[in-house]
Amino acid sequence: MISYPTLPKGATIGVTAPSSGVPKELHQIVHQAVERLERMGYQVVCGDTVRTDEKTRSASASVRAEEFMAFMSNERVDAIIPPWGGELLIEILDKLDFASMKSKWVLGYSDTSALLLAITLRTGIATAHGTNLVDLRGEFADPTTAMWETVLSTGKSSVIIQTSSNKYQKEWRHDNPSPCVFHLTEPTVWRFIPKGRVEMSGRLLGGCIDIIRHLIGTPFGDIRKFRESHIPGEPVIWYFENCSMNTTDLRRTLVQMKLAGWFNNCSGILFGRSPANDPVENYTIEDVYNELYEDLRIPIMFDIDCGHVPPQITFINGAYAEVEAENGAGIVRQIFK
Incomplete structure (x- = not known):
């Protein structure tokens, strides 16, 4: 519960x-x-x-x-x-x-x-x-x-719906303050694997992947115990955003999470837009996402509204969510149950 x-x-x-x-x-x-x-x-x-x-x-x-x-x-x-x-x-x-x-x-x-x-x-x-x-x-x-x-x-027991933004901020411009803080200039396009229409449902967990990866193997990252105590038998939707890792570092982290059991009973993974994801020897972020899909065979959404490239949806850790996307836009329905 x-x-x-x-x-x-x-x-x-x-x-x-x-x-x-x-x-x-x-x-x-x-x-x-x-x-x-x-x-x-x-x-x-x-x-x-x-x-x-x-x-x-x-x-x-x-x-x-x-x-x-x-x-x-x-x-x-x-x-x-x-x-x-x-x-x-x-x-x-x-x-x-x-x-x-x-x-x-x-x-x-x-x-x-x-x-x-x-x-x-x-x-x-x-x-x-x-x-x-x-x-x-x-x-x-x-x-x-x-x-x-x-x-x-x-x-509690209520439903809250959020939709993908219309535009996002490509870069910070601290020398030219905006009345709404962010300079939203670029069209938002959610992307996903497989192509077409993607749906997923489950309990939301996640955060800045650079940071939360350090909880693996500690008493503060015990996913198995949390599942057994609070959401027995329920699937998880992971949402991540990458602040600073290049593609190989991100790939290593995702493999580690898989080996640690974080992706057991996972119904889908969301990735926010990133200021990082720098390729290493032509190993691109698209390669990372495609390989993760091949590993897990679950839907992967990316370039969503989450993290260091604003604006961002408010995701609730522990909430039950239904996420759907098509034609570059998405809906996140969170149910507080």
């Missing part, structure tokens, strides 16, 4: 930095994001880690873990949204008290995805892979990003 948090109207959002904090020269973007959320009717409480950063960390692992657990145990905090990701969140996992965690939303992506997946696997509490806090600072949000609020407000 999966536990689904709720985001009430006028909720209090806790902001803590379990990975990297925000350096002084960028404090303004945190301020803008907080102001934006407050105008939307939320109360926002920032922890001490948010505005400090040294050697890729907001603070020591013990301090980061302590602050995160303080927000998780605070009855007045309804959700937690880190400012952004980082590099070394994995350092705090063995310092967290998963057994005492309350059911509340944690939302983010990139390095935060290690925390999200670990929480869901260890506790059965659903977590939300989607926008970071600083990406909410715009005067308005594009329709895909803006769905985070609707998704997190969805109650």
Whole structure:
């Protein structure tokens, strides 16, 4: 069974930095994001880690873990949204008290995805892979990003539908800020194997594959135990996004996941658009996807709205999903059961 948090109207959002904090020269973007959320009717409480950063960390692992657990145990905090990701969140996992965690939303992506997946696997509490806090600072949000609020407000046993975006951002242009943060200029086209119409259903699990691969073989990546305890007999849809790996590194990671049993009873795999996927000796990302299809004989979708090439759909770890795509567009239906 999966536990689904709720985001009430006028909720209090806790902001803590379990990975990297925000350096002084960028404090303004945190301020803008907080102001934006407050105008939307939320109360926002920032922890001490948010505005400090040294050697890729907001603070020591013990301090980061302590602050995160303080927000998780605070009855007045309804959700937690880190400012952004980082590099070394994995350092705090063995310092967290998963057994005492309350059911509340944690939302983010990139390095935060290690925390999200670990929480869901260890506790059965659903977590939300989607926008970071600083990406909410715009005067308005594009329709895909803006769905985070609707998704997190969805109650248990309810259904939430999200569709592929119309356009995506090809590159960051920090020298030319946009009122909605992202510069959405390129037509979105979801691609899939086999060609034609693709459908899949199952429980969603995933995140930034560069990061969550490091949970393999640890107590925080025990897929088998999670299946037995929370979703016995049910298939899984994995969603991944690649931030920095080249094609051979990605292939090694996928083979490792297969050998570790992560793809047992898997009904399909989704891959987000990527700023990486650099080919090695003409070994392309299309080769990787085709070989994975040959290995598993399950549908593979790629270039979907997920990860470091925005905008992105809000995926709920643990939710039951029905995903379908054809003619370059897709629909993700998530059922909170």
